[in-house]
Amino acid sequence: MPIKFNKQNNKITITTKNTLYIMEIIGGRHLGHIYYGKKKRGFDPEFHYRCGSFTPYHENLYQFQPDLARTEYSYFGGGDYRCTSLKIKNADGNSVTLFDYKKHRIFKGRAPITRMPYAEVKDGDQTLEITLWDSHTECELKLYYTVFYDCDVISRYMKITNKGKNAVDIEKCMSLQCDLLGRDYDIISLHGAHCWERMYSRNPVRLGGQTIYSRRGTSSHQFNPFMGICRRTTTEERGDCFGFNFVYSGNFLGEAELGQEEGCRVQIGLGGDNFGWHLTPGETFESPEAVMTYTDKGIGQMSRNFHKFTRERILPEEIFENRPVVLNTWEAVYFNIDEKILLDFAEKSAKYGIDMLVMDDGWFGAREHDRAGLGDWWENPAKFKDGLKTFVERVKKNPLKFGIWIEPEMVNPDSDLYRAHPEWTLRCPGRENMLSRSQLVLDMSNPDVVEYLKESFEKTLGDVPIDYIKWDMNRHLSEVGSDFLPPERQKEVAHRYMLGTYDLYRWFRERFPNVMIENCSGGGGRYDLGMMKYSHQIWASDNTNPEWRTKIQYGSTVPYPVSTMSCHVSHPGDSIKEIDYRYTVAINGMLGYEMNILHMDDKVLSRIPEQIAEYRRYEELIKTGDYYRLLNPCECNYCAYYFADEANDNILLTFVQLTTDAKAKDIKLKVSRADLGATYVDKKTGEKYNGVDLRRGVVVTTNTSDERFCRMWELVKE
């Protein structure tokens, strides 16, 4: 059983396939953290009591000093001066928070979280529920630890119920705290901006603490909610590495802080800057879920733990046997949706082996440009003479699948919806609303807005045979206030916005169960586990320049499996070399095309069916294989990686050079998963390699003249 309680020493032990987590109930009231790391037989470490000056303690428990102890969860104003997990303002007006252990239980499966995405459990998974109590506020806190045994992942979430007579205000709430031993840690984070999302960065955890966060109402392009914490000496292949992530798509706070003497506290959750919750008597607040993993086998294995977890416990089931290779209209025609042109696109797409036509922005309301139409989700009758349904049926005759773009959470001031319901946008009394891309944000915390959207989409898409939806979101939140909520609940708006958005996602999934969803937020602005629960793939970035893409894709693979990455080949011009290079970059994820195929050279176009046929050979390996990063394009002029299947029978190795080198050099690409005694044939060239040579490294000589140098090895065991 993964979770055990030892009555003799009050220790609770959680095991996963390769990891061990130990805590102790101290003095009958505190939760002390003992260990999180490698599973070792017979290993039973003790809680480390630490006493010092200038640190408070309870009179009868001198040896437990919250400021020096490693704990499971921490409370603002309760004698712990580090960053803390929970801050509640009580009816007296102060925010001193303290909860005591009361009881715990261990049960099969997990506790569901209302209105939010969460990971699915399988047979053998268990949950630990620890109940704590604050006699002053009469609030009950439940901490949850769900164990995803075979993924080496443990998740954390909490529920707090006001059982008293007075309302209280939750001012900060973290889902996960982990007090690590030692101080020599680096933090790996993914930062960026629109068009350069998830740039990999690694820095020492500093004194004074380090944060990653979003105050934008989405998980954002600027920081991703993933944090890797590894030893200074950890590499891709070896060393301690912890991974943390948040199953949530809105504002978040991640903190890593060194203690005054030893230890490093890591936390992730909603934080307190853009979040608050007014908890009235009888009410329960539930936090989003956060997840953690550990390995002693380096950053690469941390990634593979999260990849497996995301594939098996988060992502929705595949709708189609193969991921459809799409042709998206955006970069070809922008807002100029024209029935005749699109039908030509459809015919030519089918001719060149493409599976699906995706009609992007511009098909609805008065959407001739980005200044009008959002909110009016009915087809523009001038653009579809015989209606949307007939148009889609014509496209599908080619035969082709059909996908459509929507942006439900937004409204243009120039729209019928805004004219009818200006009170349905996020807004604050006395403040002028700020625009971004000429649009305002709908108040998704208001159930009437969510209902309106359901009705609109039901009416417009209900009988149209769509196969795919691209769900976009093109601005960040400002004036985060709601006409629907009373003043004491205004700090809840950003979180309630996410709850309303998730309600709508769930409605789409239930109403259109055979429709695949691709998530997008101006590219990869909501690339997170929350969105992955409802979307099969995510548009990785609006930047399709191949050099940038290698960097964006590299960062994305650190926490997320490549099956989530939607990657399009765009604008190859009239060059076969260019379309091949862009394709090689794109099949680090799920392949698609985004270009005006009506005006392209047939020689270049004829590469498309060949590329798709090749991609289909690798698709399963790309979708489900184990992923090994070899060269980081954020740190050098190359990108290299490989996929291996479980039995090491099939290995796909890729090398991409970003620009030409001044001087050629030999680089060894070490395929550590090759079987030593085996011989592999490269299906592309017929060349043979034995396992020993593959492990020592396939040698590639970098290029000094070829701007578009890349290579792939399709290695199959003989």
Ligand code: DGJ
């Ligand atoms: C931003 C997306 O990232 C693009 O792919 C495209 O769908 C536009 N929005 C449409 O407005």
